[in-house]
Amino acid sequence: MSRYVERVAAELTEMGMQRMASRVFACILADDAGALTAAEVGERLHVSPAAVSGAVRYLAAVGLITREREPGSRRERYRMESDRWYQIFAQREGMIRRFEQTLDTGVGILGADSAAGRRIAETTEFFSFLREENGRLEQRWWDYVKRRDEARTPGE
Amino acid sequence: MSRYVERVAAELTEMGMQRMASRVFACILADDAGALTAAEVGERLHVSPAAVSGAVRYLAAVGLITREREPGSRRERYRMESDRWYQIFAQREGMIRRFEQTLDTGVGILGADSAAGRRIAETTEFFSFLREENGRLEQRWWDYVKRRDEARTPGE
DNA sequence: ACGAACGTTCACAAATTTGTGAAGTTAAGG
Protein backbone atom coordinates (compact mmCIF):
# COMPACT_ATOMS: atom_id res chain seq x y z
CA MET A 1 0.00 0.00 0.00
CA SER A 2 2.74 2.42 0.99
CA ARG A 3 4.54 0.69 -1.84
CA TYR A 4 1.75 1.64 -4.20
CA VAL A 5 2.09 5.27 -3.18
CA GLU A 6 5.80 5.13 -3.91
CA ARG A 7 5.28 3.51 -7.29
CA VAL A 8 2.83 6.17 -8.37
CA ALA A 9 5.12 8.87 -7.00
CA ALA A 10 8.09 7.48 -8.87
CA GLU A 11 6.23 7.72 -12.12
CA LEU A 12 5.05 11.24 -11.45
CA THR A 13 8.67 12.10 -10.80
CA GLU A 14 9.69 10.60 -14.12
CA MET A 15 7.05 12.74 -15.73
CA GLY A 16 8.84 15.76 -14.37
CA MET A 17 7.31 16.49 -10.99
CA GLN A 18 9.63 17.15 -8.05
CA ARG A 19 10.23 14.03 -6.05
CA MET A 20 8.78 15.12 -2.77
CA ALA A 21 5.80 16.76 -4.39
CA SER A 22 5.10 13.50 -6.21
CA ARG A 23 5.19 11.53 -3.00
CA VAL A 24 2.93 13.92 -1.13
CA PHE A 25 0.51 14.01 -4.00
CA ALA A 26 0.40 10.24 -4.38
CA CYS A 27 -0.17 10.00 -0.67
CA ILE A 28 -3.21 12.25 -0.76
CA LEU A 29 -4.48 10.58 -3.91
CA ALA A 30 -4.56 7.22 -2.18
CA ASP A 31 -6.11 8.51 1.02
CA ASP A 32 -9.75 7.70 1.53
CA ALA A 33 -10.74 11.22 2.48
CA GLY A 34 -8.54 12.65 -0.24
CA ALA A 35 -7.26 15.13 2.31
CA LEU A 36 -4.48 14.98 4.88
CA THR A 37 -2.80 17.29 7.33
CA ALA A 38 0.89 18.03 7.09
CA ALA A 39 1.53 15.87 10.14
CA GLU A 40 -0.28 12.90 8.64
CA VAL A 41 1.66 13.17 5.41
CA GLY A 42 4.94 13.44 7.28
CA GLU A 43 4.10 10.38 9.30
CA ARG A 44 3.14 8.27 6.32
CA LEU A 45 6.17 9.18 4.29
CA HIS A 46 8.63 9.40 7.18
CA VAL A 47 9.72 12.88 6.27
CA SER A 48 10.11 16.11 8.15
CA PRO A 49 7.41 18.80 8.27
CA ALA A 50 9.77 21.04 6.37
CA ALA A 51 9.79 18.71 3.41
CA VAL A 52 6.01 18.49 3.42
CA SER A 53 5.74 22.24 3.58
CA GLY A 54 7.86 22.71 0.48
CA ALA A 55 6.05 20.06 -1.50
CA VAL A 56 2.68 21.42 -0.54
CA ARG A 57 3.61 24.93 -1.58
CA TYR A 58 4.51 23.62 -5.02
CA LEU A 59 1.38 21.49 -5.39
CA ALA A 60 -0.87 24.34 -4.34
CA ALA A 61 0.87 26.73 -6.72
CA VAL A 62 0.29 24.32 -9.58
CA GLY A 63 -3.32 23.98 -8.51
CA LEU A 64 -3.29 20.25 -7.92
CA ILE A 65 -4.30 20.52 -4.28
CA THR A 66 -6.12 23.12 -2.25
CA ARG A 67 -5.40 24.13 1.29
CA GLU A 68 -8.23 24.35 3.73
CA ARG A 69 -8.27 25.40 7.34
CA GLU A 70 -9.88 23.16 9.86
CA PRO A 71 -12.09 25.55 11.81
CA GLY A 72 -11.22 25.61 15.50
CA SER A 73 -7.70 24.41 14.97
CA ARG A 74 -4.50 25.69 13.49
CA ARG A 75 -4.27 22.60 11.39
CA GLU A 76 -4.49 22.79 7.67
CA ARG A 77 -5.78 20.12 5.38
CA TYR A 78 -4.43 19.55 1.91
CA ARG A 79 -7.07 18.26 -0.38
CA MET A 80 -7.02 16.94 -3.87
CA GLU A 81 -10.14 16.95 -5.92
CA SER A 82 -10.23 14.48 -8.73
CA ASP A 83 -11.63 17.06 -11.09
CA ARG A 84 -8.59 19.26 -10.90
CA TRP A 85 -6.55 17.56 -13.55
CA TYR A 86 -7.60 20.12 -16.08
CA GLN A 87 -5.00 22.36 -14.45
CA ILE A 88 -2.53 20.43 -16.53
CA PHE A 89 -3.86 22.14 -19.62
CA ALA A 90 -3.28 25.57 -18.17
CA GLN A 91 0.21 24.58 -17.10
CA ARG A 92 1.04 23.34 -20.52
CA GLU A 93 -0.40 26.35 -22.24
CA GLY A 94 1.93 28.68 -20.35
CA MET A 95 4.94 26.49 -20.90
CA ILE A 96 4.39 26.25 -24.62
CA ARG A 97 3.72 29.94 -24.99
CA ARG A 98 6.97 30.84 -23.27
CA PHE A 99 8.91 28.42 -25.41
CA GLU A 100 7.33 29.72 -28.57
CA GLN A 101 8.35 33.25 -27.72
CA THR A 102 11.90 32.32 -26.85
CA LEU A 103 12.23 30.28 -30.02
CA ASP A 104 10.83 33.05 -32.09
CA THR A 105 13.50 35.55 -31.15
CA GLY A 106 15.86 33.21 -32.97
CA VAL A 107 14.29 33.93 -36.31
CA GLY A 108 15.30 37.53 -35.87
CA ILE A 109 18.80 36.64 -34.75
CA LEU A 110 19.51 34.13 -37.47
CA GLY A 111 17.56 35.77 -40.24
CA ALA A 112 14.24 34.57 -41.65
CA ASP A 113 15.92 33.63 -44.90
CA SER A 114 18.65 31.48 -43.39
CA ALA A 115 18.24 27.72 -43.23
CA ALA A 116 18.42 27.83 -39.45
CA GLY A 117 15.88 30.63 -39.33
CA ARG A 118 13.47 28.62 -41.44
CA ARG A 119 13.95 25.55 -39.28
CA ILE A 120 13.22 27.51 -36.17
CA ALA A 121 10.15 29.02 -37.75
CA GLU A 122 8.89 25.53 -38.50
CA THR A 123 9.57 24.49 -34.95
CA THR A 124 7.62 27.45 -33.67
CA GLU A 125 4.83 26.41 -35.97
CA PHE A 126 4.68 23.01 -34.34
CA PHE A 127 4.47 24.41 -30.86
CA SER A 128 1.91 26.91 -31.96
CA PHE A 129 -0.15 24.02 -33.24
CA LEU A 130 0.34 22.22 -29.96
CA ARG A 131 -0.81 25.20 -27.96
CA GLU A 132 -3.96 25.70 -29.98
CA GLU A 133 -4.78 22.02 -29.80
CA ASN A 134 -4.18 22.11 -26.09
CA GLY A 135 -7.01 24.57 -25.75
CA ARG A 136 -9.24 22.45 -27.91
CA LEU A 137 -8.37 19.48 -25.75
CA GLU A 138 -9.43 21.21 -22.59
CA GLN A 139 -12.76 21.96 -24.20
CA ARG A 140 -13.15 18.33 -25.21
CA TRP A 141 -12.40 17.29 -21.67
CA TRP A 142 -15.17 19.44 -20.27
CA ASP A 143 -17.56 18.04 -22.83
CA TYR A 144 -16.51 14.57 -21.86
CA VAL A 145 -17.08 15.27 -18.17
CA LYS A 146 -20.44 16.80 -18.87
CA ARG A 147 -21.64 13.87 -20.92
CA ARG A 148 -20.32 11.47 -18.33
CA ASP A 149 -22.07 13.20 -15.46
CA GLU A 150 -25.32 13.43 -17.34
CA ALA A 151 -25.17 9.72 -18.02
CA ARG A 152 -24.63 9.05 -14.33
CA THR A 153 -27.66 10.94 -13.08
CA PRO A 154 -30.26 10.02 -15.66
CA GLY A 155 -33.21 10.85 -13.43
CA GLU A 156 -32.31 14.45 -12.60
CA MET B 1 23.77 33.89 -30.49
CA SER B 2 25.39 31.40 -28.17
CA ARG B 3 23.18 33.12 -25.64
CA TYR B 4 20.16 32.27 -27.73
CA VAL B 5 21.15 28.63 -27.74
CA GLU B 6 21.44 28.69 -23.98
CA ARG B 7 18.08 30.37 -23.54
CA VAL B 8 16.33 27.79 -25.66
CA ALA B 9 18.21 25.02 -23.89
CA ALA B 10 17.24 26.35 -20.49
CA GLU B 11 13.61 26.21 -21.40
CA LEU B 12 13.85 22.72 -22.80
CA THR B 13 15.42 21.75 -19.52
CA GLU B 14 12.55 23.26 -17.59
CA MET B 15 10.24 21.21 -19.75
CA GLY B 16 11.96 18.12 -18.45
CA MET B 17 14.79 17.39 -20.87
CA GLN B 18 18.24 16.65 -19.45
CA ARG B 19 20.39 19.73 -19.34
CA MET B 20 23.14 18.62 -21.65
CA ALA B 21 20.73 17.10 -24.11
CA SER B 22 18.88 20.39 -24.23
CA ARG B 23 22.02 22.31 -24.96
CA VAL B 24 23.16 19.96 -27.69
CA PHE B 25 19.75 19.97 -29.25
CA ALA B 26 19.42 23.74 -29.17
CA CYS B 27 22.86 23.94 -30.71
CA ILE B 28 21.90 21.78 -33.66
CA LEU B 29 18.58 23.52 -34.00
CA ALA B 30 20.29 26.86 -34.46
CA ASP B 31 22.91 25.56 -36.85
CA ASP B 32 22.46 26.45 -40.46
CA ALA B 33 23.03 22.96 -41.76
CA GLY B 34 20.98 21.50 -38.93
CA ALA B 35 23.71 18.95 -38.44
CA LEU B 36 26.93 18.99 -36.46
CA THR B 37 29.70 16.60 -35.53
CA ALA B 38 30.44 15.79 -31.92
CA ALA B 39 33.59 17.87 -32.09
CA GLU B 40 31.72 20.90 -33.39
CA VAL B 41 29.13 20.64 -30.67
CA GLY B 42 31.79 20.26 -28.02
CA GLU B 43 33.58 23.30 -29.29
CA ARG B 44 30.49 25.48 -29.38
CA LEU B 45 29.33 24.52 -25.93
CA HIS B 46 32.77 24.21 -24.34
CA VAL B 47 32.13 20.71 -23.12
CA SER B 48 33.99 17.45 -23.33
CA PRO B 49 33.33 14.87 -26.05
CA ALA B 50 32.08 12.56 -23.32
CA ALA B 51 29.28 14.92 -22.44
CA VAL B 52 28.27 15.25 -26.07
CA SER B 53 28.28 11.51 -26.45
CA GLY B 54 25.87 11.01 -23.59
CA ALA B 55 23.52 13.75 -24.72
CA VAL B 56 23.51 12.45 -28.27
CA ARG B 57 22.67 8.96 -27.16
CA TYR B 58 19.65 10.28 -25.34
CA LEU B 59 18.49 12.48 -28.20
CA ALA B 60 18.82 9.67 -30.70
CA ALA B 61 16.96 7.28 -28.44
CA VAL B 62 14.10 9.75 -28.17
CA GLY B 63 14.16 10.17 -31.92
CA LEU B 64 14.80 13.90 -31.97
CA ILE B 65 18.02 13.59 -33.94
CA THR B 66 19.44 11.01 -36.30
CA ARG B 67 23.04 9.96 -36.60
CA GLU B 68 24.59 9.79 -39.97
CA ARG B 69 28.03 8.75 -41.02
CA GLU B 70 30.04 11.03 -43.19
CA PRO B 71 31.26 8.71 -45.96
CA GLY B 72 35.01 8.65 -46.14
CA SER B 73 35.54 9.70 -42.57
CA ARG B 74 34.99 8.28 -39.10
CA ARG B 75 33.09 11.37 -38.20
CA GLU B 76 29.45 11.23 -37.39
CA ARG B 77 26.93 13.93 -37.98
CA TYR B 78 23.98 14.50 -35.70
CA ARG B 79 21.09 15.88 -37.60
CA MET B 80 17.77 17.24 -36.58
CA GLU B 81 14.96 17.34 -39.02
CA SER B 82 12.29 19.85 -38.29
CA ASP B 83 9.58 17.34 -39.03
CA ARG B 84 10.56 15.07 -36.20
CA TRP B 85 8.62 16.75 -33.47
CA TYR B 86 5.84 14.25 -33.86
CA GLN B 87 8.04 11.91 -31.86
CA ILE B 88 6.74 13.81 -28.87
CA PHE B 89 3.38 12.16 -29.36
CA ALA B 90 4.86 8.70 -29.24
CA GLN B 91 6.84 9.59 -26.14
CA ARG B 92 3.79 10.87 -24.40
CA GLU B 93 1.67 7.92 -25.38
CA GLY B 94 4.06 5.51 -23.68
CA MET B 95 4.39 7.63 -20.60
CA ILE B 96 0.68 7.96 -20.12
CA ARG B 97 0.05 4.31 -20.73
CA ARG B 98 2.54 3.30 -18.08
CA PHE B 99 1.07 5.71 -15.59
CA GLU B 100 -2.44 4.49 -16.30
CA GLN B 101 -1.43 0.94 -15.60
CA THR B 102 0.36 1.77 -12.40
CA LEU B 103 -2.52 3.87 -11.20
CA ASP B 104 -4.98 1.16 -12.03
CA THR B 105 -3.42 -1.40 -9.74
CA GLY B 106 -4.47 0.92 -6.93
CA VAL B 107 -8.13 0.30 -7.57
CA GLY B 108 -7.53 -3.34 -6.76
CA ILE B 109 -5.51 -2.53 -3.68
CA LEU B 110 -7.87 0.03 -2.21
CA GLY B 111 -11.12 -1.51 -3.38
CA ALA B 112 -13.31 -0.23 -6.17
CA ASP B 113 -15.98 0.73 -3.67
CA SER B 114 -13.73 2.82 -1.42
CA ALA B 115 -13.58 6.57 -1.81
CA ALA B 116 -9.89 6.39 -2.66
CA GLY B 117 -10.54 3.63 -5.19
CA ARG B 118 -13.15 5.74 -6.91
CA ARG B 119 -10.86 8.76 -6.97
CA ILE B 120 -8.13 6.73 -8.54
CA ALA B 121 -10.51 5.32 -11.09
CA GLU B 122 -11.47 8.85 -12.06
CA THR B 123 -7.85 9.81 -12.35
CA THR B 124 -7.21 6.87 -14.61
CA GLU B 125 -10.14 7.99 -16.66
CA PHE B 126 -8.54 11.37 -17.18
CA PHE B 127 -5.28 9.91 -18.36
CA SER B 128 -7.07 7.48 -20.57
CA PHE B 129 -8.78 10.44 -22.16
CA LEU B 130 -5.47 12.17 -22.54
CA ARG B 131 -3.92 9.18 -24.24
CA GLU B 132 -6.69 8.78 -26.74
CA GLU B 133 -6.69 12.46 -27.53
CA ASN B 134 -2.94 12.31 -27.94
CA GLY B 135 -3.41 9.87 -30.80
CA ARG B 136 -6.05 12.06 -32.35
CA LEU B 137 -3.67 14.99 -32.02
CA GLU B 138 -0.95 13.25 -33.93
CA GLN B 139 -3.40 12.62 -36.73
CA ARG B 140 -4.40 16.25 -36.76
CA TRP B 141 -0.77 17.24 -36.96
CA TRP B 142 -0.22 15.14 -40.05
CA ASP B 143 -3.30 16.62 -41.63
CA TYR B 144 -2.02 20.05 -40.81
CA VAL B 145 1.37 19.31 -42.36
CA LYS B 146 -0.23 17.88 -45.43
CA ARG B 147 -2.47 20.87 -45.99
CA ARG B 148 0.43 23.21 -45.39
CA ASP B 149 2.68 21.45 -47.86
CA GLU B 150 0.00 21.32 -50.49
CA ALA B 151 -0.55 25.02 -50.12
CA ARG B 152 3.15 25.61 -50.57
CA THR B 153 3.51 23.73 -53.85
CA PRO B 154 0.36 24.76 -55.63
CA GLY B 155 1.66 23.90 -59.09
CA GLU B 156 2.53 20.27 -58.48
C1' DA C 1 48.64 -4.63 -40.59
C1' DC C 2 49.52 -0.04 -38.49
C1' DG C 3 48.59 4.54 -37.10
C1' DA C 4 45.63 8.17 -36.40
C1' DA C 5 41.08 10.27 -35.98
C1' DC C 6 36.63 9.79 -33.60
C1' DG C 7 33.51 8.34 -30.60
C1' DT C 8 32.33 5.74 -26.28
C1' DT C 9 32.66 4.13 -21.55
C1' DC C 10 33.77 4.32 -16.81
C1' DA C 11 35.50 5.84 -12.34
C1' DC C 12 35.63 9.88 -10.11
C1' DA C 13 34.97 14.85 -9.03
C1' DA C 14 32.09 18.97 -9.28
C1' DA C 15 27.82 20.94 -9.02
C1' DT C 16 23.16 20.83 -8.21
C1' DT C 17 19.15 19.33 -5.94
C1' DT C 18 16.82 17.70 -2.04
C1' DG C 19 15.68 16.97 2.78
C1' DT C 20 16.74 18.04 7.74
C1' DG C 21 16.97 20.37 12.24
C1' DA C 22 16.50 24.44 14.56
C1' DA C 23 14.79 28.85 15.00
C1' DG C 24 11.00 31.84 13.59
C1' DT C 25 6.05 33.18 12.68
C1' DT C 26 1.19 33.04 13.23
C1' DA C 27 -3.01 32.12 15.48
C1' DA C 28 -5.95 29.46 18.92
C1' DG C 29 -7.04 28.77 23.75
C1' DG C 30 -6.78 29.75 28.12
Added chain:
DNA sequence: CCTTAACTTCACAAATTTGTGAACGTTCGT
Protein backbone atom coordinates in the same frame (compact mmCIF):
# COMPACT_ATOMS: atom_id res chain seq x y z
C1' DC D 1 -1.04 38.36 27.37
C1' DC D 2 1.19 34.03 27.56
C1' DT D 3 1.49 29.30 26.00
C1' DT D 4 1.36 26.01 22.72
C1' DA D 5 0.19 23.82 18.29
C1' DA D 6 0.92 24.03 13.60
C1' DC D 7 3.26 25.53 9.66
C1' DT D 8 7.26 28.01 7.47
C1' DT D 9 11.93 29.48 6.55
C1' DC D 10 16.77 29.08 6.37
C1' DA D 11 21.50 27.40 6.78
C1' DC D 12 23.56 23.33 6.18
C1' DA D 13 24.27 18.31 5.24
C1' DA D 14 23.11 14.26 2.46
C1' DA D 15 22.16 12.42 -1.76
C1' DT D 16 21.68 12.63 -6.48
C1' DT D 17 22.82 14.19 -10.92
C1' DT D 18 25.98 15.83 -14.16
C1' DG D 19 30.31 16.51 -16.56
C1' DT D 20 35.35 15.37 -16.92
C1' DG D 21 39.69 12.97 -18.01
C1' DA D 22 41.74 8.91 -19.19
C1' DA D 23 41.66 4.51 -21.13
C1' DC D 24 39.35 1.85 -24.58
C1' DG D 25 37.15 0.34 -28.97
C1' DT D 26 36.43 1.21 -34.09
C1' DT D 27 37.07 2.42 -38.56
C1' DC D 28 39.41 4.75 -42.23
C1' DG D 29 43.58 5.63 -44.86
C1' DT D 30 47.99 4.09 -45.98
